[in-house]
Amino acid sequence: MPAICARTARWTAGLLLGLSAVMGCGGGEAAGRVRMAPPELPLIREGVVELPDGYAERVGISVVSAHYEDVTPVVHVTGVLEFDAQRLAAVGSRIAGRVADVAVIEGSKVEVGQVLGTLVSAELGTAQADIAAMEARLIAARRDVERKQSLLAEGITSQRELDMAVSAAAIAEAQLRAARQRVAALAGAPGKHKLGTNALTSPIAGDVVEVQVSRGQAVVPSHTAFMIADRSSLWVRLAVFEGELLHVQPGDPVELTPTLRPDQAFAGVVEFVAVALDPMTRSAEVRVVVDNSSGMLRAGQAVHANIRPASAQRRAVVVPRQAVIQIEGAPIVFVASGERTFEMRKVTLGVGDFERVEVKAGLQLDERVAVSGVFALKGELYR
Incomplete structure (x- = not known):
């Protein structure tokens, strides 16, 4: 009986010691969690975001000052390259006849006066x-x-x-x-060939882009046998909406990039602005002339066009475009009102390009605005 009591006492003591050890480990972790203070969070007070120490560095907030700069609006539209209509030639017969010979194929390069084909006509x-x-x-x-x-x-x-x-x-x-x-x-013109033979010649130098006849084919005066294109100059017809058309004028520079090759930019110039709007689309045609002396561009290529209306260029207070965000449909910037405070402020925007935008109202010269970490500040407003 005394032996059993001794064993029971030893087992109870071991159990208590084990539980004490486990509780001691858990208690240490809990104590550690209590001692680890949670990070401080920004405070929102009447549209002003107050940042805790080190928060701006953690989320990558940086600021720049609003400043005066020359800014030109950019009108962005898409279009398709096509042949210059003033450098196209349709060649056909003036009389009914039958094709005796075809001297060129599509893709042939021809000079002025070169024979494209011959016809015979009674x-x-x-x-x-x-x-x-x-x-x-x-x-x-x-x-x-x-x-x-x-x-x-x-x-x-x-x-x-x-x-x-x-x-x-x-x-x-x-x-x-x-x-x-x-x-x-x-x-x-009076022919040098035998009677009844008419030579069809090219009136311009360029490339044969269409051949619509073959030997033995009967043709009439209304039939176009060959199309010749001088590809040294191409056109882009752009549809510009009424609101963006105000300042676009002939002579404005245009930057174009192929849709599939955005790294290959080339230049163009506005040659013509239509005097009437399409009543259905409320847009007007803007024709751009593109130099293609290199021959790298092809009719039918889709391009992005950025028109920079020179008449709309002006000196204004500008900020980087990335500093402006939309909140409830209104343009907003975060103005640095102190070392760690940012004021949410509604602004009125003017003209701009892809990098900068004019601020017409709501911001003074040299006021500092957030340009990176802007969405982190916006997120704090909805936290």
Whole structure:
């Protein structure tokens, strides 16, 4: 009996010692948690955010001063490159005929006057034969004049006979001019080829972008056989909305970037601004001319265009665009009113570009605004 009591006492003592150890460890952690003070949080008082010490560094808040600077608005639109209509040439036949030969294919480079293809036409052949007949008739008429002049000098003929011969020569000459003009109207110019053959030539130097005929094909005057484009200059037609069109004028610089290659920027110039708005879209066409001497650009490419209206440029109080956020639909900046205090302030914005924006009201020159960590400050307002 005493042995059992001794064992029971030892077991109870061990259990109590173990529980004390466990409770001691847990109590130490709890004590540590109590001793670890939670980080201080910003305080919000009537739109002013008061930051605890070190908070600005932790969330990366930095400030800059509002300052005067020349600022130009940017009108951002998208468009598609196309051929310059003033550097395009549609080549076709002026008469009905049949294609005898096609000398070029799409992509061929051609010079002014280069033959693109040839046609044969019975109508042209008849007109060209008339020229030969008129030339022979004129030669005979002029010789008759010379003979009548000699006979008149010898007294063998009369002045009336000479006058009639001169008149006949003049008529023959007029008929020859008419025949030549008819051939020119049918074929563009007197041909050096055989009768009835018309050579279609390029009126400009450039690239063949369309070939719409083949050998043996019958064509009519309304059919366009070839399209030639001078790609050294291209157009971009942009649809600019009414509100952004106010300051856009011919001569304004334009920066363009291909949609699929934003790293390849190129320059253009506004050439034309439409005088009327589209009643459905409330936009107007703005035509931009792009230099393509390098030949790197292609018609049909989609591009982003940034128009910088020179007439809207002015000196104004500006801040970085990233300093401005929207709260309940209004533009807001956080103004540094002290070392660790920021005042939420509504501002009125003016013109701007992608990096800067004019502040027309709500901010004074040299006041400091937050430019990074702005969304952390905004988040504190809704905490």
